[in-house]
Amino acid sequence: MPASPDQIAHARDLFGDLGDISTGGMFGGTALYAEGDVMFACILGGTIWMKSDATTRAAYETAGARPFTYAKAKGDQVVTSLMALPDSATDDPDEAIEWARLSYPPALAAAQKKRREKARKAARA
Structure with missing residues (x-):
């Protein structure tokens, strides 16, 4: 379900120093973009999920953050990029x-x- 207007306003307040934050749909939630197309975070299930990679994951884990997880038929799928x-x-x-x-x-x-x-x-088209 997309984030509520209140959740989006809260995220914009939190990340206001990044400048104008635009939004778009993502996995049934709401993606947060800086500079038009740089998706640095998203709101899914009421939680703000931050973009991550191998260079940032340890900092998030040290702070007690968990990776995004969703259920699949064969078990939970862990998405460490969020x-x-x-x-x-x-x-x-x-x-x-x-x-x-x-x-x-x-x-x-x-x-x-x-x-x-x-x-x-x-270019191929």
């Missing part, structure tokens, strides 16, 4: 923006990869 915003940051814009800045490089890398793939597809 880590929960640590509980201590859910109501602290100063801390939340630090996590957003940590998540920005992996989010930018993913956006750049999508841009390249889109450009390749357009």
Whole structure:
């Protein structure tokens, strides 16, 4: 289910220092974008999930964050590229923006990869 207007407003308040935050649909939830197409976080099931990769995962784990998990027929699927915003940051814009800045490089890398793939597809058309 997409995030409520209140959840989106709260996320925009938390990450306001990143500038204009746009939103879009994602896995039935709501993706949060900086700079138009850099998906640095999303809201799924009422939780804010931050973009992560091998370089950031340990910091999230040390802060007690858990990876996004969803059920499949053969068992739970763990998505380590999305880590929960640590509980201590859910109501602290100063801390939340630090996590957003940590998540920005992996989010930018993913956006750049999508841009390249889109450009390749357009070139073939």
